[in-house]
Amino acid sequence: MKNSLIALTFALGLTVHSEDWNQFRGPHGNGVSTDKNLPTTLQDDNLKWSIALPGRGLSGALVLGDHVIVTCSSGPTQSRLHVLALNAKDGSVAWHRQFWATGRTMCHDKTSVAAPTSCSDGKNIYAVFSSNDVICLDRAGNLQWLRGLTADYANVSNSLGMSSSPVVTGDTLVVQVENDSESYTLGLNKTNGLNRWRLDRPKAANWTSPVLLKSGLVALQSKTGIDAIRTEDGSNAWSYEDGASTIPSSAVLNGVLYIPSHGITALKLNDADAANTPKQLWQSGRLQPGTASPIVIGNKVFTTNRAGVLSSGNTKTGERGWQLRLKGPFSATPVAAGDYLYFVNEAGLMQIVDTTAEEGEITGKLDLGEQVLGSPAVGSGALYVRSNSKLYKVAK
Amino acid sequence: MKLLFAFLSTATICFTGEAASVSDSIKTIRSVGPEGQGNTAAAKAWKSLAQANAAALPEILRAMKDSSPLSANWLRAAVDTIADRGGKLPQQALLDFIADQKQEPRARRLAFELIQKSNPKLADKLIPGLINDPSVELRRDAVAHVLEAGTAKQTSKQTQAAVKDFRKALDAARDIDQIQAATTALRQLNQKVDLPRHFGFLMHWNVIGPFDNTERKGFATVFPPEKKIDLSATYEGKAGKVKWTEFITADEYGMVDINKAYPGPGDGLKEVTAFAYTEYTAASTGPAQLRLGCKNAWKIWHNGQLVFSRDEYHRGIRIDQYQLDINLTKGRNTFLVKLCQNEQQQSWTKQWQFQLRVCDATGTAVLAADRPPTPETGTDNSGNNPTPGRRPRN
Numbered sequence: 001m002k003n004s005l006i007a008l009t010f011a012l013g014l015t016v017h018s019e020d021w022n023q024f025r026g027p028h029g030n031g032v033s034t035d036k037n038l039p040t041t042l043q044d045d046n047l048k049w050s051i052a053l054p055g056r057g058l059s060g061a062l063v064l065g066d067h068v069i070v071t072c073s074s075g076p077t078q079s080r081l082h083v084l085a086l087n088a089k090d091g092s093v094a095w096h097r098q099f100w101a102t103g104r105t106m107c108h109d110k111t112s113v114a115a116p117t118s119c120s121d122g123k124n125i126y127a128v129f130s131s132n133d134v135i136c137l138d139r140a141g142n143l144q145w146l147r148g149l150t151a152d153y154a155n156v157s158n159s160l161g162m163s164s165s166p167v168v169t170g171d172t173l174v175v176q177v178e179n180d181s182e183s184y185t186l187g188l189n190k191t192n193g194l195n196r197w198r199l200d201r202p203k204a205a206n207w208t209s210p211v212l213l214k215s216g217l218v219a220l221q222s223k224t225g226i227d228a229i230r231t232e233d234g235s236n237a238w239s240y241e242d243g244a245s246t247i248p249s250s251a252v253l254n255g256v257l258y259i260p261s262h263g264i265t266a267l268k269l270n271d272a273d274a275a276n277t278p279k280q281l282w283q284s285g286r287l288q289p290g291t292a293s294p295i296v297i298g299n300k301v302f303t304t305n306r307a308g309v310l311s312s313g314n315t316k317t318g319e320r321g322w323q324l325r326l327k328g329p330f331s332a333t334p335v336a337a338g339d340y341l342y343f344v345n346e347a348g349l350m351q352i353v354d355t356t357a358e359e360g361e362i363t364g365k366l367d368l369g370e371q372v373l374g375s376p377a378v379g380s381g382a383l384y385v386r387s388n389s390k391l392y393k394v395a396k
Numbered sequence: 397m398k399l400l401f402a403f404l405s406t407a408t409i410c411f412t413g414e415a416a417s418v419s420d421s422i423k424t425i426r427s428v429g430p431e432g433q434g435n436t437a438a439a440k441a442w443k444s445l446a447q448a449n450a451a452a453l454p455e456i457l458r459a460m461k462d463s464s465p466l467s468a469n470w471l472r473a474a475v476d477t478i479a480d481r482g483g484k485l486p487q488q489a490l491l492d493f494i495a496d497q498k499q500e501p502r503a504r505r506l507a508f509e510l511i512q513k514s515n516p517k518l519a520d521k522l523i524p525g526l527i528n529d530p531s532v533e534l535r536r537d538a539v540a541h542v543l544e545a546g547t548a549k550q551t552s553k554q555t556q557a558a559v560k561d562f563r564k565a566l567d568a569a570r571d572i573d574q575i576q577a578a579t580t581a582l583r584q585l586n587q588k589v590d591l592p593r594h595f596g597f598l599m600h601w602n603v604i605g606p607f608d609n610t611e612r613k614g615f616a617t618v619f620p621p622e623k624k625i626d627l628s629a630t631y632e633g634k635a636g637k638v639k640w641t642e643f644i645t646a647d648e649y650g651m652v653d654i655n656k657a658y659p660g661p662g663d664g665l666k667e668v669t670a671f672a673y674t675e676y677t678a679a680s681t682g683p684a685q686l687r688l689g690c691k692n693a694w695k696i697w698h699n700g701q702l703v704f705s706r707d708e709y710h711r712g713i714r715i716d717q718y719q720l721d722i723n724l725t726k727g728r729n730t731f732l733v734k735l736c737q738n739e740q741q742q743s744w745t746k747q748w749q750f751q752l753r754v755c756d757a758t759g760t761a762v763l764a765a766d767r768p769p770t771p772e773t774g775t776d777n778s779g780n781n782p783t784p785g786r787r788p789r790n
Contacts, residue, residue: 100468100469142446143442145432148466158708159714180707192439203707
């Protein structure tokens with residue numbers, strides 16, 4: 001497991017610090033952390049600190065060295081955008097930058113303008129908001145560039161809110177702003193924000209995030225399926241055209257892409273950037289993800305349905321194994337470390353699941369007492385969970 | 397003396413050097429264009445600008461006036477960075493800037509927040525005087541204060557004084573939550589509130605439809621009302637002849653419910669298009685905003701010119717969802733709204749409606765010179781007509 005993760009890290013050409021949680025679902029984009037020091041049980045004293053945030057949000061945090069990066073939106077129409085760096089040790093503010101939304105800020109009451117999780121290449125932070133403001137700051141909070149994609153493309157918006165989290169690979173920042181009207185995915189030059197390419201995408205609301213398949217190749221998910229895009233020029237490498245969910249995103253591990261499509265569909269990726277669709281390994285309608293994205297540990301793929309039932313599946317066959325009823329519902333995608341899965345339900349109840357137990361076992365619970373919709377971040381033995389008003393640090 | 401002269405000269409050069417740098421940097425940043433044009437130069441300029449000392453803050457704030465929203469954000473980030481570094485704020489210059497209502501409203505709010513952070517008591521003293529400020533963000537705190545005062549008076553049974561406070565809060569409020577809070581409080585005290593007038597919603601319309609929108613093609617189809625407005629004309633609609641009828645809404649939030657004009661079977665007509673037209677007499681020529689709430693696909697024309705269009709269906713509706721800049725012409729102005737309903741059958745796709753108001757950039761209603769009285773509930777078409785909401789034109 002460890003070896004394969006290290007190999008994958010090199011294969012992806014990542015330059016971030018090994019412990020950095022640098023994007024939605026972490027350094028590998030699949031929710032899996034190599035951290036060995038996370039708690040496996042939970043008591044009240046595992047809550048190390050919580051600090052008030054200046055606005056709402058369901059974006060996940062980043063952990064970059066000693067800083068935890070969080071985005072928020074505030075004001076009666078959420079038109080004030082915030083990017084904060086907090087000191088991981090005590091939650092104090094290292095720096096705080098604010099911006100005015102340049103695009104529409106309307107969204108469903110449950111979500112917020114600070115919905116997409118930021119990403120980082122280790123040098124800079126790329127923050128994206130539902131208003132389609134894209135802001136690049138260095139790790140000291142110095143502005144490098146910004147874009148207002150709704151200012152450029154007036155009908156790029158979703159009245160329910162946008163939530164796709166960006167990824168950065170090579171020289172390109174990939175921003176998926178797909179919606180019912182003017183629907184695009186953009187490849188932005190990460191050094192100045194200029195368009196490298198802009199793809200017309202299916203005209204349909206889409207809340208999924210791009211998945212980095214290998215350095216320079218991302219999977220864009222939409223209602224039509226998956227398009228693998230070369231980030232250098234936006235060209236298509238291959239497509240899977242059997243449809244896919246527009247809410248939970250795909251996950252990749254050990255060269256297999258697990259797509260929320262007809263339950264879960266597993267594709268064995270080609271080693272090369274070949275212009276042919278990867279081989280389909282299996283498809284299982286018995287593994288149905290709800291809002292949370294699937295996650296893989298070793299030879300098991302896990303999905304959580306809308307009723308809060310965690311299902312395990314065999315990564316080689318798709319055969320469903322044990323199921324465990326958790327206290328849901330869940331919007332936040334769980335994270336994994338070692339053999340454990342870490343969940344936070346919408347009411348703010350953290351639950352840890354030992355996946356090696358015969359039928360799966362809940363080994364710890366901690367009630368944060370607030371609505372949580374964003375996926376946790378992991379760094380240096382700690383989980384960072386954000387609500388609409390606070391950021392929590394949970395550790396041994 | 398020579399030494400003093402030398403010192404002053406050096407100081408002036410340093411100051412002048414910094415001022416020139418600040419000015420040049422601002423100029424570069426104000427030049428950023430669409431699709432990231434100018435970003436590289438702006439980044440270099442920003443790096444220099446962010447090194448300026450706190451004395452430069454008023455100049456940077458002033459530069460936000462008439463700058464693009466993107467440039468304003470670049471400048472804002474410089475202000476935040478300079479202020480975070482510490483150093484003595486130019487308090488009086490910032491106060492003067494806040495007091496200058498010709499400056500960019502959001503920049504004035506930013507200056508206020510700098511004062512608030514460094515001298516909270518001084519900021520608190522400013523708040524009551526901001527009740528009618530052109531900056532919506534600045535007046536919000538003042539309105540909140542008056543609402544609190546009104547609530548305290550209401551609790552202590554000082555009814556007339558409470559009414560006065562709530563009325564003052566309502567008159568000043570521009571944010572929906574505060575408007576609703578003041579309205580609720582006033583109504584609890586048996587006071588009348590004319591919300592459509594406060595917002596400037598357009599309540600009197602002429603409607604025509606249904607035209608076709610099968611497979612959502614009606615959005616792009618040019619129907620006769622898009623070519624010419626003739627309220628006496630009859631056209632071929634989706635299911636027969638259609639003609640204009642008067643439609644008056646008494647909805648507090650100006651909702652024009654087309655389903656009332658053209659009720660269909662079950663949850664209403666599907667795959668249809670309708671038009672709503674109204675005229676508005678402006679007291680003067682000048683900039684204004686059309687603010688639209690709509691969850692159907694729509695197009696809107698002002699004086700025959702397409703202002704904006706959007707082909708999104710059933711993702712939500714909110715007051716002021718879309719804010720569209722227009723220039724009113726003194727005298728007669730026309731507004732035409734095209735409203736498309738799609739094929740979806742879910743319960744949340746029943747709505748076929750919009751709400752439209754005319755206001756200035758702060759959200760203050762710009763009322764038509766000939767605005768009719770607000771229809772009272774039950775006096776609009778929906779209360780006493782077999783075809784709710786609709787009355788044939790004579």
